[in-house]
Amino acid sequence: xxxxxxxxxxxxxxxxxxxxxxVAAAQRMNGRSQQQKNNNNSNQTQMMNVVTLTSARPESDxxxxxxxxxxxxxxxxxxxxxxxxxxxxxNQHQKNKNHSLDFKWDWGFRVGLGANIxxxxxxxxxxxxxxxxxxxxxxxxxxxxxxxxxxxxxxFLIFPNSGSIHWDIHYSMFDWELGxxxxxxxxxxxxxxxxxxxxxxxxxxxxxxxxxxxxxGTVASHQKFENDFWGVGPSVGINTMWVLGSAGKAxxxxxxxxxxxxxxxxYGHFEVxxxxxxxxxxxxxxxxxxxxxxxxxxxxxxxxxFLGLSWDxxxxxxxxxxxxxxxxxxxxxxxQNQLIWTDLSSANHRISDDLALQGxxxxxxxxx
Numbered sequence: 074x075x076x077x078x079x080x081x082x083x084x085x086x087x088x089x090x091x092x093x094x095x096v097a098a099a100q101r102m103n104g105r106s107q108q109q110k111n112n113n114n115s116n117q118t119q120m121m122n123v124v125t126l127t128s129a130r131p132e133s134d135x136x137x138x139x140x141x142x143x144x145x146x147x148x149x150x151x152x153x154x155x156x157x158x159x160x161x162x163x164n165q166h167q168k169n170k171n172h173s174l175d176f177k178w179d180w181g182f183r184v185g186l187g188a189n190i191x192x193x194x195x196x197x198x199x200x201x202x203x204x205x206x207x208x209x210x211x212x213x214x215x216x217x218x219x220x221x222x223x224x225x226x227x228x229f230l231i232f233p234n235s236g237s238i239h240w241d242i243h244y245s246m247f248d249w250e251l252g253x254x255x256x257x258x259x260x261x262x263x264x265x266x267x268x269x270x271x272x273x274x275x276x277x278x279x280x281x282x283x284x285x286x287x288x289x290g291t292v293a294s295h296q297k298f299e300n301d302f303w304g305v306g307p308s309v310g311i312n313t314m315w316v317l318g319s320a321g322k323a324x325x326x327x328x329x330x331x332x333x334x335x336x337x338x339x340y341g342h343f344e345v346x347x348x349x350x351x352x353x354x355x356x357x358x359x360x361x362x363x364x365x366x367x368x369x370x371x372x373x374x375x376x377x378x379f380l381g382l383s384w385d386x387x388x389x390x391x392x393x394x395x396x397x398x399x400x401x402x403x404x405x406x407x408x409q410n411q412l413i414w415t416d417l418s419s420a421n422h423r424i425s426d427d428l429a430l431q432g433x434x435x436x437x438x439x440x441x
Contacts, residue, residue: 133394134393137440140185143436145433148428148429150427150428151427153174234283242276244273251267254314263311264314274303275299278297281296296347298347298413299345300411302342303341305339308335314329328382331379333379342370343367346365349362379401380401383398396437397438399436402432402434409426409428410424
């Protein structure tokens with residue numbers, strides 16, 4: 074009897090503990106389910122709370138736009154010193170004068186086509202920039218003074234007393250961008266963008282130097298330098314618009330300050346070559362040389378900035394938009410001048426200097 078009662082108590086106790094374990098397990102499962110449900114709700118709440126910034130792009134009927142820029146730029150090239158007047162020595166004093174080529178202001182253009190994309194209010198555009206500039210210079214001395222050639226430095230001329238140079242730069246570049254205009258405050262809009270930049274920058278230089286009268290042998294040397302570059306690579310930047318105020322009956326004429334900045338890292342290829350011809354007193358060619366200074370791939374880096382003012386307004390009942398802006402633009406290309414310089418000991422040295430293009434840019438944009 075006692076044994077039966079003992080087994081009954083033990084069975085009842087085990088049943089109670091088993092029920093407690095089942096209840097605890099159920100509670101743990103319910104807790105995990107509730108926690109997962111809370112996490113899902115939290116994620117959904119976070120997604121619903123993501124701030125979508127108001128689009129600041131100009132709206133139009135079809136979502137397409139055209140733009141054209143007039144460029145009035147000036148080029149600055151590093152290591153453009155090309156000649157040095159070595160004067161006569163008088164009273165132990167020698168007067169020298171260095172000649173550096175200064176480029177003229179020239180016109181260029183930029184044309185582009187863009188489209189507004191429905192996906193997240195993005196926009197994309199493609200544009201082409203063209204600019205050409207050149208300039209010439211000359212130097213000469215009388216008597217026994219000389220003009221030394223700082224570019225190329227022909228070793229065939231011992232006592233040159235006159236020289237001239239012509240230098241031209243041909244810039245041709247394509248850009249594709251993907252960006253989004255949005256307001257970050259009531260009067261400040263930003264457009265971060267990424268894209269691809271690619272194109273060509275070719276530089277051609279021609280120099281002529283002549284010996285003093287009476288010097289035998291080679292009396293003239295003509296040199297031609299070619300510094301050709303092409304490259305392609307990713308670009309990134311940001312456009313900014315700082316709204317200064319509005320005018321008109323409907324306050325739809327907006328005036329803004331614009332500040333843009335971008336940069337690109339390009340896979341570039343350089344072809345640098347020097348050709349030289351020698352002539353005698355009769356003008357007949359007596360010899361020629363050719364030097365391949367550089368044929369290789371080099372990374373090319375550039376930075377671009379713009380600061381100016383803009384005016385824009387909608388018209389045709391808001392179906393179209395018109396924008397006009399103008400300001401100062403600078404493009405700085407690192408290590409674009411890769412010319413070869415030969416010193417008097419016939420040793421070659423490669424110049425590795427920069428190119429800057431800067432000046433006034435005026436843009437007209439039409440959204441249709």
